[in-house]
Every structure is written in structure tokens, then in C-alpha cells.
Amino acid sequence: MTMTLYSLCGADAARPFSPHCWKVVMALHHKGLDFEERPLAFTAIPTVEGGFSKTVPILRDGQELISDSFRIALYLEEAYPEQPSLFGGxxxxxxxxxxxxxxxxxxxxxxxxxxxxxxxxxxxxxxxxxxxxxxxxxxxxxxxxxxxxxxxxxxxxxxxxxxxxxxxxxxxxxxxxxxxxxxxxxxxxxxxxxxxxxxxxxxxxxxxxxxxxxxxxxxxxxxxxxx
CATH class of the missing domain: 1.20.1050.10 (Glutathione S-transferase Yfyf (Class Pi); Chain A, domain 2)
Incomplete structure (x- = not known):
């Protein structure tokens, strides 16, 4: 199942800009994982995933829902240990x-x-x-x-x-x-x-x-x- 990454954009959804979301984008590519990015406007963030978080990034991976870029990176490291490491220990x-x-x-x-x-x-x-x-x-x-x-x-x-x-x-x-x-x-x-x-x-x-x-x-x- 493809993951969903909720990120942040302005009026142009093709230009996601959040520094925290870019950390996760790069981490997901580093791990070689498939994902769909869904950029959101600031005021749209509370409307997704039942209001799970007021901020992005938010990662949906099957039944798992995680916010905060560092927590997401730790999750990816634990859930996908066979993929290249994000931390090296x-x-x-x-x-x-x-x-x-x-x-x-x-x-x-x-x-x-x-x-x-x-x-x-x-x-x-x-x-x-x-x-x-x-x-x-x-x-x-x-x-x-x-x-x-x-x-x-x-x-x-x-x-x-x-x-x-x-x-x-x-x-x-x-x-x-x-x-x-x-x-x-x-x-x-x-x-x-x-x-x-x-x-x-x-x-x-x-x-x-x-x-x-x-x-x-x-x-x-x-x-x-x-x-």
C-alpha cells in the first residue's frame, strides 16, 4: 500500500515549501519507499485524518498515522530496517x-x-x-x-x-x-x-x-x- 504524506503548500500545490515536510520527502526517497504527497494549505490541515494534527508533516502508512518529522523518521527507521538507514545507529x-x-x-x-x-x-x-x-x-x-x-x-x-x-x-x-x-x-x-x-x-x-x-x-x- 502506498503511503500518504500530507505536506504544506500555498496557492500553488506544485510548490510545497515546509522545511519539516521536505525532511520527510527526502527521508522517504532515501528509504526507497513509495508514497503519494498531498500538499495542503495552512487552513486545510485540520480537516484531514479527522483533525489528527494541526501541523504537517503527517504520514499515513496503512493503519499507522504519525506527525512530526523526527518521529516520522524514527518510525521509518524502525518499520523498514531493511532499507538504507537514516541514522546509521x-x-x-x-x-x-x-x-x-x-x-x-x-x-x-x-x-x-x-x-x-x-x-x-x-x-x-x-x-x-x-x-x-x-x-x-x-x-x-x-x-x-x-x-x-x-x-x-x-x-x-x-x-x-x-x-x-x-x-x-x-x-x-x-x-x-x-x-x-x-x-x-x-x-x-x-x-x-x-x-x-x-x-x-x-x-x-x-x-x-x-x-x-x-x-x-x-x-x-x-x-x-x-x-
Whole structure:
């Protein structure tokens, strides 16, 4: 039975953009598993699977229903052990948790300052109203205030990525010679930036850009097809 992955899109369902959903897309391809992706607008998420979750990703695998990208990755690792590993052992799970913390507490904050208005503009009107209200309440600033600082945020992005750049001086992927879920965590963040704003806003010769290009080529270039 083909799995169903519920992900996030704006008015154009062909441009899913959630960083957390991209982690799972890449993980499913890494495992070589068949799945159908069903992108949803923000306000449509509570209407699927009996209101199981207010956020995506949500994965339906037969009778199993799982939310949260890391929990989904752990589920895939346990349910499909014969397929390529996402973690390479328990040490890899622990390392991926560290990468997740760095990504969500540092990288996502930097990207939010760049992409917030672009995300708003991708949405249908109903979702624009929801997005503006929820994000302005969460951030304590208007979207317009965030937009005013966009150039400064782009200039600050390389510094936020220095830990990744440092690691890439020693190996081609976060996972070492080949990618693991830690790569997909950080890739998801930069793919979010790429899909919503059209670029990752780094020089082409930056080691992070070169790593990102390698990730775009993974799994027959499936991530490069969305732009």
C-alpha cells in the first residue's frame, strides 16, 4: 500500500515549501519507499485524518498515522530496517537531534527574517489572513517590519551557517561520505528558503551552496524539480 504524506503548500500545490515536510520527502526517497504527497494549505490541515494534527508533516502508512518529522523518521527507521538507514545507529539519532536543535533555533530564525513576506505572498487570501495574524502574534512584529530588515537578514545568513560550513571542510555530507537524516534536516531549511524566495542567498562557491547542490541532485533530483 502506498503511503500518504500530507505536506504544506500555498496557492500553488506544485510548490510545497515546509522545511519539516521536505525532511520527510527526502527521508522517504532515501528509504526507497513509495508514497503519494498531498500538499495542503495552512487552513486545510485540520480537516484531514479527522483533525489528527494541526501541523504537517503527517504520514499515513496503512493503519499507522504519525506527525512530526523526527518521529516520522524514527518510525521509518524502525518499520523498514531493511532499507538504507537514516541514522546509521543510535549515535546518528543523537547527532541528528543536535542538528535539529541547531536548525530550528538558529537557521530557521535566520530564514524566517528573510522569507516571511514571500511565504505570505504565496498563499491564498484565506491563508494569508491566518498567516499574518498567527505570525505577527508569535513574532511581536508586523510583516512589514520584518520586510524592512530583509537585506540585513540576508547579509547575516552566512554567519548563521558557519557550523555547517566548518563541518563541510572535513566531509561532503553531515552524514559523512553519504547523506543521513541530519543532512535532510538542514537541507529542508534551505529548500524552504529556496522555494519561497527563489534562492538560498549564498555565493555559488560557498561550501554550503556546494553541499546544497549535492543534496538537490540526490534521489534523481526530486527536490530540484520544485522551484
Amino acid at each position: 543510535q549515535g546518528g539519532v543523537a547527532a541528528a537531534r543536535l542538528v535539529e536543535g541547531y536548525s530550528q533555533h538558529v537557521v530557521h530564525g535566520a530564514i524566517t527574517k528573510i522569507a516571511l513576506v514571500d511565504i505570505h505572498d504565496m498563499l491564498a487570501p484565506t491563508d494569508q489572513a491566518y498567516f499574518r495574524k498567527s505570525r505577527e502574534e508569535r513574532l511581536g512584529r508586523t510583516l512589514e517590519d520584518m520586510a524592512a530588515g530583509r537585506d540585513a537578514a540576508i547579509a547575516a545568513l552566512p554567519a548563521a551557517l558557519q557550523p555547517l560550513r566548518h563541518m563541510l571542510a572535513f566531509q561532503p555530507f553531515v552524514g559523512g561520505a553519504t547523506p543521513l537524516f541530519g543532512d535532510y534536516i538542514l537541507f529542508g531549511a534551505l529548500q524552504w528558503l529556496r522555494v519561497t524566495t527563489g534562492a538560498i542567498h549564498l555565493p555559488a562557491d560557498d561550501p554550503v551552496s556546494l553541499w546544497f547542490d549535492r543534496c538537490l541532485e540526490l534521489h534523481d533530483g526530486v527536490a530540484r524539480e520544485v522551484a
